[in-house]
Amino acid sequence: MEISLNSDFDKFINEQMATGLYKSVSEIVNDAMSLLRLRKSVNSERINAFNAEIKKGIDDIEAGRIADGDAFFKNLIKQYE
Numbered sequence: 163m164e165i166s167l168n169s170d171f172d173k174f175i176n177e178q179m180a181t182g183l184y185k186s187v188s189e190i191v192n193d194a195m196s197l198l199r200l201r202k203s204v205n206s207e208r209i210n211a212f213n214a215e216i217k218k219g220i221d222d223i224e225a226g227r228i229a230d231g232d233a234f235f236k237n238l239i240k241q242y243e
Contacts, residue, residue, distance in 0.1 A: 165191070 167175070175190055184190050222228065 175187055178184055178190050
């Protein structure tokens with residue numbers, strides 16, 4: 163596999179190599195790909211959780227479990243005044 167990087171990334175990789183924490187460019191790329199995979203996984207989990215909360219709200223509306231928003235917030239504000 164051949165990878166082309168812009169000069170900023172090339173400089174960053176060289177800086178990382180100079181720290182001695184990595185033995186090869188492949189280690190840096192593997193680390194970066196692991197972080198990307200983790201970020202994608204976390205984003206996916208967050209989206210799924212968000213969609214689940216939306217579904218709960220829709221289910222509540224369909225079941226008639228709703229409240230007057232203005233009245234709710236007025237009561238909430240009164241509690242903290």
